[in-house]
Amino acid sequence: MEGNKMIKEDNYKVFALLSNYLNHAPDFIDEEEIDDLIQTGVSHEYAFGVILAAAFGLDIVDKADEKEFFYNYFNKMIHKLDANDYYNNPYYKNIKIPAINIGNSELKYEKYKPFEGFVCNDIIQTKAGRQIPQIGFFDAEFKFPAILENDRIWMTITPNEIETMREPVDKAFGSVLTFGLGLGYYVYMVSEKDNVEGITVVESNEDVIDLFKKYILPQFKNAHKIKIIKADAFEYAQKHMAKGKYDFAFTDLWHDVSDGIDMYLKMKTYEKRSPDTVFTYWIEKSILCYL
Incomplete structure (x- = not known):
């Protein structure tokens, strides 16, 4: 029971941290920081995770519980996506979106900045009960179709919708x-x-x-x-x-x-x-x- 309680607490913790990040600073991580880390031989995903963990105030070097939390979630949570996988999608290839306004609705292309984080798929639930959000990023600008209502994004076709x-x-x-x-x-x-x-x-x-x-x-x-x-x-x-x-x-x-x-x-x-x-x-x- 104690283990289940700890896992639930960890699930709540990771969702709270990610919610704050995605809602307030999804473009916090920049290319220069990533490049500095991957020169040491780590992957883009690991570099992204380390920078994000530091921003969350996690000490994954000296604190065993926070290191374990990082490996339980971040390793399965962060994904560097290939833009071509989505630009080659039949809808992306065959449907062109004009810039149009009708009433309070606006049709246009929005974009993710390089290394901007976003939800990219359904939550993964492990056998142990851990709920692992799926966060993606691109290493270059990525454009996607969107409908805005009253200048706020309402509907999109992003990698998340596709997946x-x-x-x-x-x-x-x-x-x-x-x-x-x-x-x-x-x-x-x-x-x-x-x-x-x-x-x-x-x-x-x-x-x-x-x-x-x-x-x-x-x-x-x-x-x-x-x-x-x-x-x-x-x-x-x-x-x-x-x-x-x-x-x-x-x-x-x-x-x-x-x-x-x-x-x-x-x-x-x-x-x-x-x-x-x-x-x-x-x-x-x-x-x-x-x-």
């Missing part, structure tokens, strides 16, 4: 229902599949729908497969989902775990209305770590 949607894209088949449109990444990837007959998208934000229909959807090779319904996701799930007899459903309505838990649990209650539908949820693995 956390791999499974629901791979599993989609037949008649697909998706709650949440965003920039249409999921819809595009699923529409390219031969075993997907059609995709119904439920989205409540009219500005997002207008941006998508006018500037993004015309670039889709299989746009004819896509039907967009302007509606509240939960109202549609309650009143109309079962009538659609969908084979597969994917829900992506939240920004992150913090605002997703309640919506996830609410949407789960509607599954019994469509017993023949396979249901999936964005960042479900991360959400389940908190339940």
Whole structure:
């Protein structure tokens, strides 16, 4: 029991440290610091971790407990990503994002600075119960599509979205229902599949729908497969989902775990209305770590 308590405390500690870093100074680490360390023969990831640990006030040299904490989390947490892995993604290669404003919404490219940290995948939960966030960085500037609302980033297609949607894209088949449109990444990837007959998208934000229909959807090779319904996701799930007899459903309505838990649990209650539908949820693995 004592071990479980300590692991829970460590989980809380790493999330608290990372939350402060990602929310207030994600571009804290610079290339010069990294270069100084990798000249000693360590990897970019290790160098990044050491600098981050020092910023957190961890003494991983002289304090055994903090050294153990570092090795339990940081070694599996930090990843240097290859930009080409994402720029070669079919959406990135085939869909061009113009700089456009409609209402309070703005369509544009945002960017990560070199060595800027960001969440890059679902939380990993070890057999011992450790919950390890996944933090990525690039060694050069990386541009990604985004929708801003009132000058704040609302929807993006970053490595995190690409990685956390791999499974629901791979599993989609037949008649697909998706709650949440965003920039249409999921819809595009699923529409390219031969075993997907059609995709119904439920989205409540009219500005997002207008941006998508006018500037993004015309670039889709299989746009004819896509039907967009302007509606509240939960109202549609309650009143109309079962009538659609969908084979597969994917829900992506939240920004992150913090605002997703309640919506996830609410949407789960509607599954019994469509017993023949396979249901999936964005960042479900991360959400389940908190339940």
